[in-house]
Amino acid sequence: MRIGIVCPYSWDVPGGVQFHIRDLAAHLIALGHEVSVLAPSDDDTPLPPYVVSAGRAVPVPYNGSVARLNFGFLSAARVRRWLQNGTFDVIHIHEPTSPSLGLLTCWAARGPIVATFHTSNPRSRAMIAAYPILQAALEKISARIAVSEYARRTLVEHLGGDAVVIPNGVDVSFFARAEPKPEWQGGTIGFIGRIDEPRKGLPVLMRALPKILAERPGTRLLVAGRGDEEEAVASLPEAMRERVEFLGMVSDDDKARLLRSVDLYVAPNTGGESFGIILVEAMSAGAPVLASDLDAFAQVLHQGEAGELFANEDADALADSAVRLLGDPARLQELSERGSAHVRRFDWSTVGADILAVYETVTDGAASVAEDERTGLRARFGLASKEQSKDASRETAKETAKEAAKE
Known part of the structure; x- marks a missing residue:
């Protein structure tokens, strides 16, 4: 599957959304999928081979923090070029309501779009005010994912619709096998x-x-x-x-x-x-x-x-x-064991499979819609499908053979 992922925040400034996208891309590539990530970044930022720069981002106050976002005519042109070159089976946009690449991609993309909502903000006046602008873009989204029940609640209350909850993923074994550092141990x-x-x-x-x-x-x-x-x-x-x-x-x-x-x-x-x-x-x-x-x-x-x-x-x-x-060392040990057992549900082996299931659902749905549209057009203009044409040809051949035998 050819998968395009859109990161709204600058790749060179670490953050939870960037880490999630990075690890998701690595997981999908390891499974054999073709992945391209479009993200803002400074010109001198070293990027993984699967990341395409959309240009430098600017700092913008967002959700109690400062996010580095990318928006404007030049960014829109880069989005269109990335979409044209990618010919993706599915586009996965993160934070499509932020004034950044996700919203630009929503406006420009065609075909199946999956959107992940990370933000939890129960009192976002900006999101409510921007809804008329966002509506046209949001209507193009084929499936919605929220990283938690609280992100889903923000989406439902501010923008309507619903989403499936799929949490952020972690490579559990990477952290579990790390070696402790002696100078960081002891109280x-x-x-x-x-x-x-x-x-x-x-x-x-x-x-x-x-x-x-x-x-x-x-x-x-x-x-x-x-x-x-x-x-x-x-x-x-x-x-x-x-x-x-x-x-x-x-x-x-x-x-x-x-x-x-x-x-x-x-x-x-x-x-x-x-x-x-x-x-x-x-x-x-x-x-x-x-x-x-x-x-x-x-x-x-x-x-x-x-x-x-x-x-x-x-x-x-x-x-x-x-x-x-x-x-209380015994309580610390108990918490360690409980946490280690509980965290398995967040491993990429589970989270990645759930996200892929969403991709497959929207691409299968898009294929069915496309076939229905083709069938409708053929019926409208009196054109037979390939299978119908073959069946008709076979029937014509049979009739011709019968007539020849009678003669």
């Missing part, structure tokens, strides 16, 4: 995310840290992600700042090693999350998880059975839970 809490993006929740964790260190002074916090490190620790007492180690941006391999090394992974995110891929990655690595009780996080953690939850933005609740867990 460590892990955090991975953009330091200067408040909704990722690092300020909440920093407010909780003094109480954690007062009870367990040997604890260290390992932070991986880009942002202003000095500003991040500014609220901490001077003596406690040495208990925070900033690792900067880490590779995929080091992210897996970090998650395999820590005693506890904390996700203090405060909102704007429709899924929680980092929780799935942490569970895949066997890390016990403590997360804020966002609806999406609670769903991923099976309502607290595969990881513990604390009240969103409550630093004291976070500290109390962390102190209790770090002092």
